[in-house]
Amino acid sequence: MTKGKLSIVGAGPGAPDLITVRGKELVEEADIIVYAGSLVNPKVLSWGRSDAEVFNSAEMNLEEIIKVLSEGYQKGKKVVRLHTGDASIYGAIGEQMYYLDRLEIEYDIIPGVSSFLGAASSLKKELTVPEITQTVILSRCEGRTPVPERENLKSLAQHHSSMVLFLSATLAKKVEEDLLTSYPFDTPIAVVYKATWEEEKIYKGELSGLAKLMEDNNIKKTALIFIGEFLKPQETFSKLYDKGFTHMFRKGK
Numbered sequence: 353m354t355k356g357k358l359s360i361v362g363a364g365p366g367a368p369d370l371i372t373v374r375g376k377e378l379v380e381e382a383d384i385i386v387y388a389g390s391l392v393n394p395k396v397l398s399w400g401r402s403d404a405e406v407f408n409s410a411e412m413n414l415e416e417i418i419k420v421l422s423e424g425y426q427k428g429k430k431v432v433r434l435h436t437g438d439a440s441i442y443g444a445i446g447e448q449m450y451y452l453d454r455l456e457i458e459y460d461i462i463p464g465v466s467s468f469l470g471a472a473s474s475l476k477k478e479l480t481v482p483e484i485t486q487t488v489i490l491s492r493c494e495g496r497t498p499v500p501e502r503e504n505l506k507s508l509a510q511h512h513s514s515m516v517l518f519l520s521a522t523l524a525k526k527v528e529e530d531l532l533t534s535y536p537f538d539t540p541i542a543v544v545y546k547a548t549w550e551e552e553k554i555y556k557g558e559l560s561g562l563a564k565l566m567e568d569n570n571i572k573k574t575a576l577i578f579i580g581e582f583l584k585p586q587e588t589f590s591k592l593y594d595k596g597f598t599h600m601f602r603k604g605k
């Protein structure tokens with residue numbers, strides 16, 4: 353058996369040129385591409401060879417995806433599994449790797465720019481603001497997909513850290529209610545719709561107006577909700593570039 357090559361590639365948040373150089377090269381040379389249809393920019397697929405076989409995983413179940421990946425690999429083909437953002441964040445790669453490992457199929461994972469990082473760039477904000485918060489919570493609101501009880505939004509809210517919620521656009525009312533049990537009502541929020549795509553939109557407000565903001569602007573998908581003091585104008589500075597601070601590479605004056 354000639355072994356093929358299987359690469360699980362993060363396509364980035366939306367703008368096609370935010371894929372990594374390595375990811376782009378793999379797309380260009382692939383015989384088979386299986387892409388996450390709802391969120392991967394079609395421009396990324398246009399870099400593929402004209403004779404590449406292309407599958408939209410949004411229309412496939414896990415078994416069908418594994419079949420295409422494994423059969424391609426076993427026939428000696430170059431196979432790319434293209435995920436949105438970075439595959440390790442809500443990418444459901446764990447279950448794909450579970451079956452690939454059982455089938456003794458080797459693969460590489462190529463990181464991608466997650467949508468929360470694309471959106472933070474669009475917001476032009478630092479998520480870890482000196483003295484205000486040094487922690488970022490990435491999570492989601494419980495809907496049809498369960499979230500472990502100890503991670504419910506009410507308990508995560510107690511930290512008052514920077515928070516980014518994925519997959520929660522249709523659950524804004526519950527997000528607002530749960531977070532208001534700890535965050536002050538006027539905590540700044542931002543909703544980024546289709547971050548880094550041409551259609552990107554940014555909405556800003558206060559936590560107590562989150563559900564209304566989502567409803568008024570009819571945002572139901574492809575959005576991230578940012579919550580936290582980090583969205584305010586920054587007044588605290590880090591020690592890193594403080595002229596009086598000595599560290600490994602620079603002596604303070």
Ligand code: SAH
Binds near residue numbers: 437574
């Ligand atoms: N692996 C992806 C996340 C997949 S889960 C990543 O690293 O970004 C899908 C969720 O991601 C969507 O419901 C939405 O909350 C978020 N998302 C993905 N792309 C987005 C984008 N360009 N702008 C805003 N949110 C996005």
